[in-house]
Amino acid sequence: MRLRQIWALAACAALATGGAAFADVTVSQSNSPALDIAEQVALLMGAEQETLGAVSASKLAALAQGPKTIKKAGKAETPTVLRYDDGFLAQLPAPKGDAEWQCLQSALYHEARGETLKGQFAVAEVILNRVDSPKYPKSVCGVVNQGSSKGCQFSFVCDGIKDVMREKAAADRAGRIARLMLDGAPRALTEGATHFHTRAVRPGWAHRFPRTAQIGAHLFYRQP
Known part of the structure; x- marks a missing residue:
């Protein structure tokens, strides 16, 4: 999985669990000027793994698939083409x-x-x-x-x-x-x-x- 996809999935997972784990790491450590790029990436990857591990497999699968189409309840859908026969x-x-x-x-x-x-x-x-x-x-x-x-x-x-x-x-x-x-x-x-x-x-x-x-x-x- 490419890095951009991992980050996107991790962000969604963080929202699903309240967002606390990811926010704590990025705010407290990744903005430090003493860390080089490699260390920042490592910290991000570690945070992502920790967050993903807290999310159930079924919820991860739902996040990966995206939202499902929801059919509205109520009256039957009127045909888009009306024929007079x-x-x-x-x-x-x-x-x-x-x-x-x-x-x-x-x-x-x-x-x-x-x-x-x-x-x-x-x-x-x-x-x-x-x-x-x-x-x-x-x-x-x-x-x-x-x-x-x-x-x-x-x-x-x-x-x-x-x-x-x-x-x-x-x-x-x-x-x-x-x-x-x-x-x-x-x-x-x-x-x-x-x-x-x-x-x-x-x-x-x-x-x-x-x-x-x-x-x-x-x-x-x-x-x-």
């Missing part, structure tokens, strides 16, 4: 989550299960864009269930029909989309849209808001 969704773990996930899954199922896959992702974008906007509630459930005397923001909430997801395949699909989007998948379809409607209707705000996308049967808009 069912084959991609099928490869993901079975979806699950808390109330926020359930609210988003329900909204996608009841509002957009007849849409294309991109159309369902686009509706998820609208809901999450609203959560990020100061004009709307700060949670998915708050956004989905928001209503007033004029009606609900999402029609399925106020249509008087019990919100049961009877189609298992569609519910699973909506759950996978919801899981991806809540875990940080990119919102790349609607350019920050906060509103959408079907081609069959023309709400008053559609004349005032800029349209950002047209996907399937839905038109998307961003509130100024």
Whole structure:
């Protein structure tokens, strides 16, 4: 082992044991002007051997290998590439989550299960864009269930029909989309849209808001 490597390892070992042995020797003796270079090196080597001898073999091995990569605990890592196809969704773990996930899954199922896959992702974008906007509630459930005397923001909430997801395949699909989007998948379809409607209707705000996308049967808009 070369001298530079020995010194580096010894320094690490000294830190691991509190640094006392190495510091005592170098401060009290190696700075003495009466010692020539050879004596100083000998003293350093002796200090290193003494310090290394006080460190366990397992700790020395860990110092030599360096730090290990630590995986963060928590939610599953979102894929860096998002593909809008069912084959991609099928490869993901079975979806699950808390109330926020359930609210988003329900909204996608009841509002957009007849849409294309991109159309369902686009509706998820609208809901999450609203959560990020100061004009709307700060949670998915708050956004989905928001209503007033004029009606609900999402029609399925106020249509008087019990919100049961009877189609298992569609519910699973909506759950996978919801899981991806809540875990940080990119919102790349609607350019920050906060509103959408079907081609069959023309709400008053559609004349005032800029349209950002047209996907399937839905038109998307961003509130100024």
